[in-house]
Amino acid sequence: MARSSQPLSLTRALAGGGALALLLALTLGTVGAVWSKASFQAGLGPADWAAIRFTISQALVSATLSVVLAIPTARALARRRFRGRQLMVSLLGAPFILPGIVAVLGIVAVWGRTGYVSTLIGTPLNIYGYSGVVLAHVFFNLPLATRFILQGWLSIPSEHFRLTAQLGMTTGEVNHLLERPMLRAVVPGAFLLIFLLCITSFAVALALGGGPRATTVELAIYQALRFDFDLSKAALLAMIQFALCTATAAATLWIAAPQGFAVGMDRPARRWDGKSRRHVLTDQILLLTVGLFLFVPLLSILLKGAPNLLMLPPQVWPALGNSVAIAITSAFCAILLSLALSALIVSLTARWKRSAQLLEIIGFLSLAASPFVIGTGLFIMLNPVVDPFKAALPITIAVNAVMSLPFALRVILPAMSRAEHFYGRLGNSLGMTGWTRFRLAIWPRLKRPVGFAAGLSAALSMGDLGVIALFAPPDMATLPLTMYRLMTSYQMAAASGVALLLIATSLALFWAFDKGGRLDHHIG
């Protein structure tokens, strides 16, 4: 990147440094806190090594499969226009934000022994085992990968497609010239996100994994903290998760190559390639299959929850208010954090490429963090200073913001780096500085990705049980917590209504932010 980008100003260093400090405090800091309370040092037993092997293996398979399926799906969505396309893209956000238990019941309703598929083929399927784990993880993450890769497709300037059309390029040639470089830039990051999400999976992996063979590191951490009260082992396992994260992040960022496309004039993308019958047909079949795979479980959740929506217990409404307030605030904080961190990384890239890359890797850390370790570590850190229960709300918001930071960063960092590269110079040349420069030269290019990132993090915070379960005062419930409480009180029907309300609200938030980001997209 050219050295002409903005010099590292004090504001940028302070804001970026602050975001970095918060991130490190909640990840490595909490592990350190847990470690500091450990009374004896334990090693890892054979069971722990088995858990580590299983964790890596299932995460690799799940992430690979999700990405491999997401590429043609995103391409089909990028080059086809059909009724319901926008709805499909919006609903892609849904599986990812489902609370684990709801997703498990949704998957079971379709793929279980008495599920739709078993009924259809007349013999009970048995998905429990390795395939069940992968199935669940692909269900969660295929849509996420598709959204990320679709974002990559939309970032190819429409002018480039226009030029390929004039030059008479075939679908394969367009793929070679434009799509592959884009994929090389986008896919490693998407793979990494999903790999890390699968690493920390626990309840879902166990429930569909059929037994203790499906023990992940996260379960081992939970066991160490809850069952054995072995803090040193919990800290050790948490460090292993971070090591896995760092190694994978370094590898994928090394593979990823910046795509170097120009910035278009925001002409609406229109495609002239992929018009042959064969391409149209394969795209249609693919979209239909993926659509059924993703949306039938959602439909089963909808059908089960809908009759109970009218009879929700009154406690649900304040919980809904809490959840929405937390989600919006968390999303806002997550965006601020990732803007600050992105600005720092972009400034550093010009001079100290290595440290910029290191920061980018650190930006992924919170994905590999165990919520139990964060909760316990925070408790240890805060308890001498402040009653963690009184600080439940700010703690939850901070943790949610940091937990969704990797997603927001993945979306915002490339956009900011491109905006700086192409429009930052323009801003500099016009003598714009500071806030004006950001507002006029950079922000307009960031609105769309920021909207998407804010939607993602709001929906994530909404559906996440998170640390509020560890700190929540009894009168301060969130929607997921209320759902779990209903379930433990046998009220499965009411819980299914709450689950539906939760999904609907998360989607609405996601949609509102995502839409907000593209409001004035077509002007000019």
Added chain:
Amino acid sequence: MIRPILFAAGLCLGASAVAAQDKPVLTVYTYDSFVSDWGPGPKVEAAFEAECNCDLKLVGAGDGAALLSRLQLEGARTEADILLGLDTNLTARAKATGLFAPLTNRPTHLDVPVDWTDDTFLPYDWGYFAFVYDKNKLSAPPNSFRDLINMPEDFKIVIQDPRSSSPGLGLLLWVKTAYGDKADTIWEGLEPHILTVTKGWSEAYGMFLEGEADMVLSYTTSPAYHLIAEEDDSKAAASFEEGHYLQIEVAGKLAASDQPELADQFLAFMTSATFQSIIPTTNWMYPSVFSQDGLPAGFETLITPNESLIIPEGKAEAIKDEALAEWLAVLSR
């Protein structure tokens, strides 16, 4: 965009303002489902506050084992006066922390299936672990573990993981007390029938209600919920010849409590008729002191195990580790 932050900050301030009151505060740590609006918590709080002229603060976090871990983290600095929600599998570990004070008063009568001699913890309810099934779908449920093993291959049960769930641990100890050294062969026989193992009770019970499994590990009292709250008599617990493992839930007073008298008052209240009458239809367990009117209508339909199995407190920790290793070895194959 600044408004949500102000709103959130306002919520925090509001919450801390409410907490400031003049009455003495008794803090009780308990598991989350106890404090939930559908659990005993709200009724218990109202009833106790009506007679104690105090503020009863119920703090819910996780389940019994998670509660104990949390107390260990806080140590003597804990704000808790009472810990409510451990079961007998955890009391030895709890006593070893040295954080609990011995009981000062003990009730003269307890309706618990074993002789209660513990000097630190007092039981407030109890129940038996059992496999629950649907009578409409299963006319001849297995009547023992061996019978269950001999069921056709496609007869499936859902259980919970002993590492993350109390019922899961209960089943582990159930098999161990019933079969001792032969427990691993029982697990080998059960293995083909175990559809899956879940993190907690809710996942397993939800999957059972979906029709995914023929039986689910729960409590002998579970059918009472469906009968009383939903007027659905289709659920029943299978009675096992080996007897059923007993779970007794207890509470104890913290040695560092700054409200020791109030804590004693609460423990006395806990075995009173008022508290005990709340338990059966909110926590769906047997009360530790039966009321003079007997149990709520519907409880008489529940099965009564021919033997109550329980591991003596001192041995629980050692047996637990051994049984878990066995379980992991067999099911991880």
Added chain:
Amino acid sequence: MTITLDNLHLRVGDFELRADFQIEAGHKIALLGPSGGGKSTLLSALAGFTDPVGGRILHGDTDITNLPPAKRPVTLLFQDHNLFPHLTAEQNIGLGVKPNLKLSASQKQTVREALARVGLQGHGTKRPSELSGGQQQRVAIARALLRDKPVLLLDEPFAALGPALKHEMLDLVAEITAASNTTLLMVTHQPEDAHYLADQTVLIAEGVANAPVDTKTLFANPPAVLQRYLGS
């Protein structure tokens, strides 16, 4: 061959444009008119990037209204984005020969000749970011040259260049089109450009593209629409 716009009707959002005339081969034609008047839209329709809502476009007797862009007898040079920034100048030109860039030795030689023809010898391995604005458009012209289509459409590709450079470019285009008897259609909103290069002018204003007329005649006796545009 003649290009016929047969009752052509274009619509982009609220904007509408109608055209009904013929363009004879070999002419150099300026499309003159106010900004936002539809000049670019007309070129875009000729090149196949905007679908008409009515009417036909004929090349000779062949209806090309529904042909995909690459199958049309035209090359369109855009205002910008004529090059792929991640490819070298030679590769960008090579795309005009073979879109998969698997060029034979003689094809590579052709590319180098085209590069030389636009005065860029030795710049073949540079990427667009290493070239000046004028050089970038020269690369695009070189590619148009190799595509060898009977009609060349210029959508103000030289608008960003200074007057001297712009005349240089127009001369280059004039030289190339003259050699191959290529028809040239060029968008401009400056009458002097029309005078400089075009023997005919199509006036586009108020939703109508008028039939081409001799440039000198037009300016000697400007119709009302042109007078309003010129502000005289």
